[in-house]
Amino acid sequence: MSPGGPGQYGATVTTQPYGTADVTPRPGKAVRLLALHHGPGFVLPNAWDAGSARILEQVGFPALATTSAGIAWTCGLPDGEALDRDTMLEHVARVVEMVSVPVSADLEAGYGATARDVADTVALALEVGVVGGNLEDARDGELLAVEEAVDRVAAARAAAPRGSFVLNARTDTYLVGTAGDVFAETVDRATRFVAAGADCVFVPGVVEEETIRRLAAEVPGPLNVVAGLASTTDAPTLFSLGVKRVSVGGSVARAALSVVERAGRELLETGTLGFLDGAASYAELQRYFQ
DSSP: OOOOOBOGGGOBOOSSTTSSOOOTTHHHHHHHHHHHTTSSOEEEOEESSHHHHHHHHHHTOSOEEEOHHHHHHHTTOOSSSOSOHHHHHHHHHHHHHHOSSOEEEEOTTOSSSSHHHHHHHHHHHHHTTOOEEEEESEETTEEOOHHHHHHHHHHHHHHSOTTTOEEEEEOOHHHHOOSSOHHHHHHHHHHHHHHTTOSEEEOTTOOOHHHHHHHHHHSSSOEEEESSSSOOOOHHHHHHTTOOEEEOTTHHHHHHHHHHHHHHHHHHHTOOOGGGTTOOOHHHHHHHTO
16 A cells, blocks of 8 residues: 555555545535434445445445455455455445445454554545444454443544544444443443444344343434344334344345355256256346446
8 A cells, every 4th residue: 555644543544545436425425324324224235345236236225334244255264354454445445436325334343453553444444435334342252441442433533523434333242242231331332432433333243122122222322233143133123123224244245155155065966057046147137237
């Protein structure tokens, strides 16, 4: 990457490092994405490459997210920052440049051990044209201390002022577990994250509908829940519980790659083509990419 000047928290900002990503009009896109969080609720599907993004956009979604899992799998690696930041952002940039709707990026835990690293990552994400991003409060399977997690959210906010970037602060309390009351810890972290600048709070791993309802009532900002991971509750039900943003993580990518596995097994074992039942035709798919 080409060097640039120092940004907030010491972030080194580059100039258009990934080519032709459409970065205009980013403020308008950020406003559009944020507005969705204050409506009746919306589904934000997660793309893993430019092709899946173009299809999801043309299906009719008003905004898209990326999935770190799907992108990592596409590169032949596991999820969880096994894929380096630069490569991840190159893939995200291709998504952004191929669609006209707002795109929020999965930035995992910020790709670094310090708040400065997080600020750098957010600044680079802005450069490739995304207008939102997730930031986790766990690394290497363990929750960060709440003070450290709050500092990282604040660093992300400083690198991307309100109106330019929808900051979705993720807490993994229900995935990793806590020493005390998980609900109380979740609400405490969410409250601190919003105070530090988060626009939305993401709580993956929560399953019980009553717990989701209580979280939506007590978290002082829009609540994001992932469907298709631990929870299989449908989006309309989640909206009725007070959830504002429903994402699906790597679920669509998992479904697509599962077809690849089934097709491979069928071709290897029997040589038949049953995997094509229900598949779109070549001409139908071509139309998405004209």
